Amino acid sequence: MIDSLKIYIPNETTSNSVGAIDAHKAISKLEGIEEVEIIRNGSWGAFWLEPFIELEKQGKRLGVCYKGIDLSQLKTLDEFLSDFESRSPFDIRDIEFIKKQNRIVFSRIGMGDPLDISFYQSNGGYDALRNALSLNHQTIIDKIKESGLTGRGGAAFPTGIKMQTVSDQNDSIKYLACNADEGDGGTFSDRLIMESDPFSLIEGMTIAAFAVGASKGYIYLRSEYPLAKTYLKRAIETARENNFLGSNIQSSGFDFDIDLRIGAGSYVCGEETAMMESIEGRRGLVRSKPPLPAINGLFEKPTLINNVVTLATIPPLLNGSLNDFSKLGSGKSIGTMPFQLCGNIHQSGLVETNFDISIGEMVETFGKGTKSGMPIHAIQIGGPLGIYLSSAMMSTKLTIESLQSIKGSVGHGGLVVFDNTVDMSEQAKFAMEFCSKESCGKCTPCRIGSIRGVEIIDRLQKNKSSKEDSILLNELCKTMEATSLCAMGGMTPNPIYSIIKNFPNELIEK
Amino acid sequence: MTKLRETIKSFTQIEGGLMPALHAVQEMEGHISKNAISELAQAFNYSKAEVLDVLTYYDDFTLEPSGDHVIRVCGAEACQSLNSKKLTDQLIDHFGLSLGETTKDSKITLQEVFCLGNCALGPSVMINETVIGEADKNKILNFLEDIE
Numbered sequence: 126m127i128d129s130l131k132i133y134i135p136n137e138t139t140s141n142s143v144g145a146i147d148a149h150k151a152i153s154k155l156e157g158i159e160e161v162e163i164i165r166n167g168s169w170g171a172f173w174l175e176p177f178i179e180l181e182k183q184g185k186r187l188g189v190c191y192k193g194i195d196l197s198q199l200k201t202l203d204e205f206l207s208d209f210e211s212r213s214p215f216d217i218r219d220i221e222f223i224k225k226q227n228r229i230v231f232s233r234i235g236m237g238d239p240l241d242i243s244f245y246q247s248n249g250g251y252d253a254l255r256n257a258l259s260l261n262h263q264t265i266i267d268k269i270k271e272s273g274l275t276g277r278g279g280a281a282f283p284t285g286i287k288m289q290t291v292s293d294q295n296d297s298i299k300y301l302a303c304n305a306d307e308g309d310g311g312t313f314s315d316r317l318i319m320e321s322d323p324f325s326l327i328e329g330m331t332i333a334a335f336a337v338g339a340s341k342g343y344i345y346l347r348s349e350y351p352l353a354k355t356y357l358k359r360a361i362e363t364a365r366e367n368n369f370l371g372s373n374i375q376s377s378g379f380d381f382d383i384d385l386r387i388g389a390g391s392y393v394c395g396e397e398t399a400m401m402e403s404i405e406g407r408r409g410l411v412r413s414k415p416p417l418p419a420i421n422g423l424f425e426k427p428t429l430i431n432n433v434v435t436l437a438t439i440p441p442l443l444n445g446s447l448n449d450f451s452k453l454g455s456g457k458s459i460g461t462m463p464f465q466l467c468g469n470i471h472q473s474g475l476v477e478t479n480f481d482i483s484i485g486e487m488v489e490t491f492g493k494g495t496k497s498g499m500p501i502h503a504i505q506i507g508g509p510l511g512i513y514l515s516s517a518m519m520s521t522k523l524t525i526e527s528l529q530s531i532k533g534s535v536g537h538g539g540l541v542v543f544d545n546t547v548d549m550s551e552q553a554k555f556a557m558e559f560c561s562k563e564s565c566g567k568c569t570p571c572r573i574g575s576i577r578g579v580e581i582i583d584r585l586q587k588n589k590s591s592k593e594d595s596i597l598l599n600e601l602c603k604t605m606e607a608t609s610l611c612a613m614g615g616m617t618p619n620p621i622y623s624i625i626k627n628f629p630n631e632l633i634e635k
Numbered sequence: 636m637t638k639l640r641e642t643i644k645s646f647t648q649i650e651g652g653l654m655p656a657l658h659a660v661q662e663m664e665g666h667i668s669k670n671a672i673s674e675l676a677q678a679f680n681y682s683k684a685e686v687l688d689v690l691t692y693y694d695d696f697t698l699e700p701s702g703d704h705v706i707r708v709c710g711a712e713a714c715q716s717l718n719s720k721k722l723t724d725q726l727i728d729h730f731g732l733s734l735g736e737t738t739k740d741s742k743i744t745l746q747e748v749f750c751l752g753n754c755a756l757g758p759s760v761m762i763n764e765t766v767i768g769e770a771d772k773n774k775i776l777n778f779l780e781d782i783e
Binding site: 547 | 657692693694695712714715751753754755761767
């Protein structure tokens with residue numbers, strides 16, 4: 126072996142989507158390649174640089190963006206090495222996009238092989254679980270409460286309080302369900318955890334289960350993420366083999382195991398009650414609340430439901446990062462949030478930072494403007510149930526409170542950028558179309574209202590100044606908002622309200 | 636015992652086993668046949684209508700076989716911002732299919748999907764289980780040629 130020479134080639138959906146698979150194929154065939162170690166790492170989340178291939182020698186790790194470059198012409202390792210050197214390799218940790226972030230939850234992504242449990246443990250992994258297993262259940266819950274962590278799936282409910290409710294139930298059987306049905310357009314933070322640091326999710330689930338007294342966990346993963354499925358399956362097996370799952374975990378007397386369940390293409394199944402219906406083997410129709418899942422959830426037992434990033438945040442909180450996390454921000458917007466910068470943006474990727482950052486800073490400092498080079502016209506925040514902001518609103522902060530005050534939400538943290546070729550009336554229509562396609566059908570205003578909504582917007586596209594249709598659209602939105610059981614029908618009006626308000630004359634002419 | 640019956644049986648003892656059983660049948664048969672519906676109903680002690688009720692709710696379960704290659708074009712917002720609509724139209728034109736249809740030779744099924752989590756490098760298209768980022772018509776046709 127060439128002394129400690131390592132080549133890192135990512136194996137992650139986005140990297141693979143632009144050539145990492147071909148690069149790996151070509152590099153594996155090079156003459157002399159057996160002299161070096163190839164590591165399939167996760168992605169650093171600086172996606173515009175993918176496929177980003179790195180070389181590590183004498184402890185120094187530098188990389189090159191190999192997008193659009195055909196490596197299959199190279200024959201020997203030496204040819205590859207000199208090609209690599211000729212492309213001005215750099216340390217990705219030195220670029221502003223990464224340096225300006227505060228990666229507490231995503232601290233390991235990109236660094237190593239996501240399925241290497243030794244790598245995980247030598248980089249802080251499982252220290253938190255070992256620590257937690259020696260603590261009293263209530264002490265763990267108190268620490269989570271103290272941290273100020275709120276649910277990162279979209280609803281921003283205080284995680285510690287939810288854990289307390291489940292813990293307070295006296296049932297002998299309790300469940301933990303991890304919501305990995307990351308369906309909002311413009312989001313990929315859960316996927317990145319599952320594909321680039323899956324043990325952090327498994328460890329977080331194990332700690333949460335221990336704290337609330339659950340002995341069985343489910344991960345409900347969307348079927349659109351086949352690579353995450355492969356990673357999770359193998360990571361669960363490895364955790365079992367190493368006694369981090371199963372009976373008597375690390376000789377603590379605590380038993381816990383995880384069952385991976387796959388969704389089947391329904392957006393509403395990301396809503397927690399519909400998700401439970403689906404796990405139980407039924408149509409994904411939402412349930413009315415109460416009862417709260419924390420009291421009467423999966424199979425009628427108390428169930429702790431959290432999203433992937435929320436659960437993956439628990440280990441660092443119990444492993445020395447609690448103060449670093451909780452000192453950031455205020456109110457509900459405490460700690461770091463993984464924002465996902467995407468759409469028509471030059472530097473797209475995952476940005477973990479505190480909430481107190483403006484949209485302008487996000488899309489300019491991190492994103493460096495549009496990919497097309499045209500001016501920004503709109504930014505969608507919080508997925509299909511979030512809102513559209515105009516380019517005049519760049520100073521808006523990304524805190525939960527700031528977005529709530531303009532009838533929006535951080536949601537799952539997706540920011541989708543559109544340039545000035547976007548037709549906002551089409552975006553408004555899409556909100557209704559999406560609702561009509563994905564509605565579970567339980568509530569009439571959502572099921573039928575959304576179809577009427579598409580028709581009204583169709584007419585408005587032909588006559589923007591129709592008073593009648595403008596009033597009708599507003600009344601329809603108010604009805605959907607007031608009378609739908611879940612956020613699907615209840616929040617579909619939000620993008621439409623925001624387009625009417627922030628983009629005057631683009632949908633409705635006053 | 637038939638292979639189908641055996642496959643289904645392995646899921647009857649687990650909580651909420653119908654969904655994983657449906658996935659297994661879909662993978663095995665390429666769709667959920669009438670025969671499989673009867674087998675599922677019997678194994679889970681449901682009526683056939685109850686099995687049909689569940690499976691028809693989910694886009695992933697189909698009553699008819701799909702084409703050899705399933706092309707799913709993302710129609711969610713991040714891909715819209717990079718003109719996925721134009722790409723979808725080009726593919727509709729090229730294959731002469733509407734969304735959800737399969738070519739007469741059973742080679743290609745064209746579908747729409749909402750979000751593949753590849754939003755950073757759209758427009759995105761999934762062919763079988765492979766995601767193609769920054770997709771255009773040529774990339775898709777070349778990929779199909781490579782896997783044929």
